[in-house]
Amino acid sequence: MSDAPRPGAAPFTERTPRVVAARHLTRRSGRERVGRFLAEGAQAVREALSWAAAGRGRVHELFVTSVAADRNPELVRAAVDAGVPVSAVTEKAAAGLSETVSPQGLVAVCDLLDVPLSLTGARLVAVLHGVADPGNAGTVARVADAAGADAVIFAGDTVDPHNGKCVRASTGSVFHLPISRSRNADEVFAACRAAGLRLVAADGYAEEDLVTADLRGDLAQPTAWVFGSEAHGLPDDVVATLDTSLKVPIYGGAESLNLATAAAVCLYASARAQRSGPSHPPSAGQH
Incomplete structure (x- = not known):
């Protein structure tokens, strides 16, 4: 009917x-x-x-x-x-x-929303690795959409993007940008590198922070930000395989930032850096 x-x-x-x-x-x-x-x-x-x-x-x-x-x-x-x-x-x-x-x-x-992994022309990608909480995952998808990212990839043992709480937390953003899934995180990282993306771990224990990397011009490069679970972050062995790791500087007394807030800071820092110069083409995922 x-x-x-x-x-x-x-x-x-x-x-x-x-x-x-x-x-x-x-x-x-x-x-x-x-x-x-x-x-x-x-x-x-x-x-x-x-x-x-x-x-x-x-x-x-x-x-x-x-x-x-x-x-x-x-x-x-x-x-x-x-x-x-x-x-x-x-x-x-x-x-x-x-x-x-x-x-x-x-x-x-x-x-189902997920599509085969294709990163041709991508300049900004969010990779969720081992994120179990659907609310966090959906909120990161929403942030990635708002920041003009080209894709969100659910890698390894990560929550299903079609989970009801994840879809709701995204406020519709899961329908806006490509969503891909792969149980094999190593394949995801290899695909990012093959597309010319620099793999950056968002790691609260990193030696270098976002501001230093931004001043050096690193954030203007095509980047795949890799985010881990809020409770445990990224495993050390995963961080070791990525190109670099950066932390969001904490200027006040807060112990840390939650996953979605940290993702917002990181993705917007890259989006701003990538759009600040005339030499950078529009994002492949702009709409």
Whole structure:
């Protein structure tokens, strides 16, 4: 069906087969088995529809409660106009598709986002290595998008970018820039080097800091920033394989910065340095 739910039609319940099938997408194994994931909330659905309209993937279905439909008529209309099946669901069914405490009642079923790793022409890339927290990962994707990065790569044993909390924390940014995944971090690092990117570890224990590297002009080079988990950072053996490591200087009494804040400082420092001179071409991922 490609129209909005018929007036008077009974909404799908949590036992309706299509809702049951969609609920399997809240688990990584379910997502990878069918190649789809859930994008919840008005902002994520809006970005998903734009992403599909640009030919970058497909939105297979939109589940919506009556309350959410009344609040977001333009999104329901956009889905209908795009030929996306729109299915009315009960509040309980919507809650079963949500990974939030307060479900928004809008859930889109989308193709997986990740694309084959391609870094041709890239000048700024964020690599997440061993980041387990989906909120942190999604926020770094949002920061990378805002800083004009060309790609975000989930390397090694890192959270799934299609995790509901990750998608939500990105506020739609996962639909804006290329997302790649690889369990083999060494292959990711090799691909970055092959593309001419300098691999820089964001490491709170590094001997050199961001400001010194910036003054020397290092940050104007094509760069892949590598970020580790907030709890443990990057393993020493990983840092040893990268081209250099830099820390964000702490001028006050704070013990450290959280992952997303450190990523914002690092990515924006590179973005500013790369854009400050007329000799640097626009980023390959600019939009």
